[in-house]
Amino acid sequence: MPQLRQDPVTDNWVIIATERSKRPHDFPVYRENRRGPENCPFCSGKEECTPPELWAYREAGSQPDQPGWWVRVVPNKFPALKIEGSSERQREGIYQTMDGVGAHEVIIETPEHEADFSRLGLEQVKEIIRIWRDRYQDLRRDHRLKYIQIFKNFGSVAGASLEHPHSQLIATPMVPPGFWEELRGIQRHASDTGRCIVCDLVEHETQKEERVFVRSDRFIALCPYASRFPFETWILPREHRHDFGSISEPEIEDLAGVMRASLHKLGTALQSPPYNLVLHTAPVNVDGVEQYHWRIEVIPRLTIVAGFEWGTGYYINPTTPEIAAESMREALMQ
């Protein structure tokens, strides 16, 4: 019998499709046609191919837009949003419009083209998280910006147009409606019980263990109860934290280990599937959002989102999170 499961934060339902049940080896293995480092604008030595760098961690004495960096941030060459312009709304007949004000940056995660993000050294992953935090803290000082979205598309099926390891940041002048939907769910639970539903979820999952597959003192990685996608993964701070931008140094060190192990295990269990990694955190320059509890979502692209999902917002997941988490626990770090 198919099962419907409800997300405890948003109250949305997910269909766990037992009639179409899929285990890890049932998914097709996706093989990327790699183009190699030739003409790659993100490689060390090709700094002139990107817009001037915004920020980098680089060797003492090395110059901006020259080699010597190990993590480097540049503006996106084809930005979805731009920093110039006005966030004033204009009417166009019955419609409303505004300038596409915001920021769109690329975080080049390593100078090495062929590096695999999930197998980078632990120190390098810490540096990537630190530079995410730095850009986050810098951009939030622009009071026109209301939300900072950090994400990573891995593999062309997941939307990556360049194969050199990189993540992206887009800052928008408005708060995504999905954030308010989650916050409403959290506030509903808090006014009923006085507690944060996400803290409750972390505690419940930590005790049960069936959906958890990596943990440290400060973070936990699990496949959520109402997973919309096979092997959907959430990485959560175990203590209540609403704002990614104020992550502490010990938290960065813990998160690096949990994130690296999670992606490494995913790559082993499913043979390097394409995926999207997405930060969900509180908006910036907006009051009253401290009840939110931030997380990172990793969504492997194993199924196709089609007409039913577009029409209803309900997802059909052929793999239970319990089976997915079991595979992830068994996947060894190689």
Added chain:
Amino acid sequence: MPQLRQDPVTDNWVIIATERSKRPHDFPVYRENRRGPENCPFCSGKEECTPPELWAYREAGSQPDQPGWWVRVVPNKFPALKIEGSSERQREGIYQTMDGVGAHEVIIETPEHEADFSRLGLEQVKEIIRIWRDRYQDLRRDHRLKYIQIFKNFGSVAGASLEHPHSQLIATPMVPPGFWEELRGIQRHASDTGRCIVCDLVEHETQKEERVFVRSDRFIALCPYASRFPFETWILPREHRHDFGSISEPEIEDLAGVMRASLHKLGTALQSPPYNLVLHTAPVNVDGVEQYHWRIEVIPRLTIVAGFEWGTGYYINPTTPEIAAESMREALMQ
């Protein structure tokens, strides 16, 4: 400068990405590897390969599950939801679950494997809409069901696992949250102005014409102002109608012409792109939903939904709806 446009129903924003502007010929042409009719369970003569038929339009004297039909409805062999079970909710620790109660049916749109849906005869398209309506009216009599989603996935990139022309119907025991979001927007506008925002939109677009590309007495096809996707298309009744299930015979005849012309033009403008076609209508067995205004959405799969869209719910559209509609107007019926 990129532009932000607001959807007048949901108030969501869309990014019109002028820096990445794409005209129709900039999109890659998707070539399907066709498998042909061999082993196709939907072809005439293969009726024993599907579960027993639920409904069909067939020649007088022909028998169920035998040839002689021109449109045929069968249960999905791997249903996402099933008609048996209870819609009672059960607790599982901090979570809620229920049986996957509902219906999942396949509408086989023609006995001919190689037929192209967008080039079927007008009479055949009317028959498809009539059988959608018949199934809709039959299923709504089951009071456990709250929403009936009719959709069509065309092309494997858009989620079709079989190439024989078909659409699907999934009925769910709960109302999708996106419906309530739209209804709230409609009610907000109605309490401000006393009018239906979708009726206003139809009137506004009919007068301006820049985003409209097909119209009849009763229906209109257009690329919406805040299109999330290149060539996104909405087909709307021009008069206020909340319920697809009560579509009249003259409306079916008009809709068939507008839907057929729209898909035919899309196929010409973009060389048969993969797409999802999705009905958005009021829920069934639920009161107070008469303010809704139903529509059909057609979403060509030309761009990849990636981390930013998953994280924020905002879409980056590289083609303005004005350019898309112009191409659609110019695309001839061949």
